[in-house]
Amino acid sequence: MNRICELFNIEYPVIQGGMVWCSGWRLATEVSNCGGLGLIGAGSMYPETLESHIRKAKEATEKPFGVNVPLLYPDTERIMEIIERLQVPVVFTSAGSPKKWTGWLKDRGIKVVHVVSSAVFAEKSEAAGVDAIVAEGFEAGGHNGREETTTLALIPAVRKATSLPLLAAGGVASGQAMLAAMILGAEGVQIGSRFAISEESSAHPEFKKLITQSGEGQTQLVLKKLAPVRLVKNAFYDLVVEAENRGVDKDELLTILGRGRAKKGIFEGDLHNGELEIGQVSASIDEVLPVKTIMRNLIAEYRIAQKAASEDSRFNF
Amino acid sequence: MNRICELFNIEYPVIQGGMVWCSGWRLATEVSNCGGLGLIGAGSMYPETLESHIRKAKEATEKPFGVNVPLLYPDTERIMEIIERLQVPVVFTSAGSPKKWTGWLKDRGIKVVHVVSSAVFAEKSEAAGVDAIVAEGFEAGGHNGREETTTLALIPAVRKATSLPLLAAGGVASGQAMLAAMILGAEGVQIGSRFAISEESSAHPEFKKLITQSGEGQTQLVLKKLAPVRLVKNAFYDLVVEAENRGVDKDELLTILGRGRAKKGIFEGDLHNGELEIGQVSASIDEVLPVKTIMRNLIAEYRIAQKAASEDSRFNF
Numbered sequence: 001m002n003r004i005c006e007l008f009n010i011e012y013p014v015i016q017g018g019m020v021w022c023s024g025w026r027l028a029t030e031v032s033n034c035g036g037l038g039l040i041g042a043g044s045m046y047p048e049t050l051e052s053h054i055r056k057a058k059e060a061t062e063k064p065f066g067v068n069v070p071l072l073y074p075d076t077e078r079i080m081e082i083i084e085r086l087q088v089p090v091v092f093t094s095a096g097s098p099k100k101w102t103g104w105l106k107d108r109g110i111k112v113v114h115v116v117s118s119a120v121f122a123e124k125s126e127a128a129g130v131d132a133i134v135a136e137g138f139e140a141g142g143h144n145g146r147e148e149t150t151t152l153a154l155i156p157a158v159r160k161a162t163s164l165p166l167l168a169a170g171g172v173a174s175g176q177a178m179l180a181a182m183i184l185g186a187e188g189v190q191i192g193s194r195f196a197i198s199e200e201s202s203a204h205p206e207f208k209k210l211i212t213q214s215g216e217g218q219t220q221l222v223l224k225k226l227a228p229v230r231l232v233k234n235a236f237y238d239l240v241v242e243a244e245n246r247g248v249d250k251d252e253l254l255t256i257l258g259r260g261r262a263k264k265g266i267f268e269g270d271l272h273n274g275e276l277e278i279g280q281v282s283a284s285i286d287e288v289l290p291v292k293t294i295m296r297n298l299i300a301e302y303r304i305a306q307k308a309a310s311e312d313s314r315f316n317f
Numbered sequence: 318m319n320r321i322c323e324l325f326n327i328e329y330p331v332i333q334g335g336m337v338w339c340s341g342w343r344l345a346t347e348v349s350n351c352g353g354l355g356l357i358g359a360g361s362m363y364p365e366t367l368e369s370h371i372r373k374a375k376e377a378t379e380k381p382f383g384v385n386v387p388l389l390y391p392d393t394e395r396i397m398e399i400i401e402r403l404q405v406p407v408v409f410t411s412a413g414s415p416k417k418w419t420g421w422l423k424d425r426g427i428k429v430v431h432v433v434s435s436a437v438f439a440e441k442s443e444a445a446g447v448d449a450i451v452a453e454g455f456e457a458g459g460h461n462g463r464e465e466t467t468t469l470a471l472i473p474a475v476r477k478a479t480s481l482p483l484l485a486a487g488g489v490a491s492g493q494a495m496l497a498a499m500i501l502g503a504e505g506v507q508i509g510s511r512f513a514i515s516e517e518s519s520a521h522p523e524f525k526k527l528i529t530q531s532g533e534g535q536t537q538l539v540l541k542k543l544a545p546v547r548l549v550k551n552a553f554y555d556l557v558v559e560a561e562n563r564g565v566d567k568d569e570l571l572t573i574l575g576r577g578r579a580k581k582g583i584f585e586g587d588l589h590n591g592e593l594e595i596g597q598v599s600a601s602i603d604e605v606l607p608v609k610t611i612m613r614n615l616i617a618e619y620r621i622a623q624k625a626a627s628e629d630s631r632f633n634f
Contacts, residue, residue, distance in 0.1 A: 001630045001631070002630070002631050002632075002633075002634045003631070005634050011634065012634060013634060118533055118534065119533055120533070137467065137469070138455065138456075138467060139455075139466075139467040139469060139470050146534070147533055147534030148534075148537065148538070148597075149456075149533060149534065149597060149600075150454065150455060150456040150467040150468065150469065150487075150488060150597060151467065151469050152454070152456060152467065152468050152469050152487075152488035152489075152494060152497065152498075152598075153456050153488045153533075153597040153598050153600065153601070156491065156493065156494070156601060157533055157600060157601060160601075170469075171467055171469035171470045172469075174473065176473065176500055176501055176502070177469060177473070177501065179500050179626065179632075180469065180497035180498070180500045180501050181469075181497070182626070182631070182632060183493050183496050183497045183500065183622050183625075183626055184493055184494065184497050185493070187631055216435055216436055216437065216464055216466060216474055217435065217463070217464030217465075217466065220465065221465070225562075244564075245542075245564055246564045247561075247562055247563045247564020247565070248564070280465075280466055280467060280470040281469075281470050283466075283470065283474060284470070284473060284474060284477075305500050306626060306627065306632060308500075309496065309499070309500055309623060309626050309627070310623065310626070310627035313318045313319070314318070314319050314320070314499070314504055315319075315496075315499060315623060316319075317319045317322050317328065317329060317330060
């Protein structure tokens, strides 16, 4: 029995990360229809936009789906009201304290998962009463923990700190990586980058194309004086790094960052001036694929790797 | 058939990293006697010191062992002359171009392995004629690649770039992590931190004690304007970070770094002013253990994880 499959009533323990500007109803429902759990990313949506996405999702699938809610936005109360009213069954919270909303959501029969980047916050999440935990490593795209702990080091540490169902995130875009993460103690995975570069992702085609063409070393964690974020190296990135090397302060970094950079890059396709959030593992992604193919490949690779790990002579010494 | 076991004529595909101030003849030969491949770390030795360690190693084991040679030191020619004269069977080279010494060593019947942190350098190493490759991820201790690619993202990329026998390094201190790395495409592992904190390591007892007590987030990659290095957060680290936040240049960082900092910290036990090189996974190390126990645990954990991945219901959905 896999506790992630059981918790969410899904076929495969594969969660699609609720990514800003990528994860609308189309992506989320296709993942759910293919046997995983799709998440709508509320982080880039006005409350009324989110409401419309949830309504469309309910028409597009009878399978469970969820909403990812970064807790740092001022609209969180309105977003939670919509989630309650439309009876969304699952909420993933991130970028904030798990104490804030877990009880409120659980009282309403909603399953709650909190995203952490350390064992310490995994313990806090368990104490707050969450149903499961996502532990996200340094290699993940977008916002990221200050400890810079990689998935390989993080998952065993979180596994030791809590007995809750555990999802690994960061660096997972293949069935081999999924199995590896599960051997480290996870019971499933949350996948971002691979689904960001799917046909059903709402990211701009130029952004998707750039990622399929970019190789190793093309992302880096920057803006550590504000909140660390993993970005593709482009003209905006160069501007940030040049400023950071000069030792500028938070205020100057905020001015350079400005507003709406992620939208500009990921959604509008401004590859030079946009904030292009994607994970390290994007180096391995060289095709835009439909979710159906991504899911099929993932599970097939997983099963092949599982059989090899048991039977292949390479593993037996 | 495991190609790493075959290449080195060893029982388990476990290499002990040749770490400065930790990896003398005592550590290396105990690892070899326990069925792995021990490496003497030439990086912290004068040529005559290395010669003495190799001679002692030959008395302490009949099993194969090797020497790790960072190629950035001026004494490399004398070191290679000693290795040839004393007929060391295996050399791991790092921190330099694989073109420099691979041909020379191979001509003398010595097996050559090069340490890389990117797929691009793995390809260059294969072209230079090495016998195997170590791919070392961002979570590793000590000096580290500029791409900051984690082991989870790096191993599949290197596996795709070359068909050579491949060792994973960075973040591996358990049998679970070893199996995970092998599922990602490695045929064995190079382990640093866990052996640095063994009874047989020549590191100072105070350094070992500090590591057993430190937890997550206690190492960080710094000195990126010089050569990135992962260090324990101590007074010296604070000095570096404060300077980096001010945007100081290379020259000022070199002055802060001074000379002999790693020796001061790791070998002499000056925990405040020393450069304390260790990997992220050191957070999981809470005991100084003899090599024999470390190796036994590692292989036992590996076999349990291998069986679980095949049979445990968590993995079967």
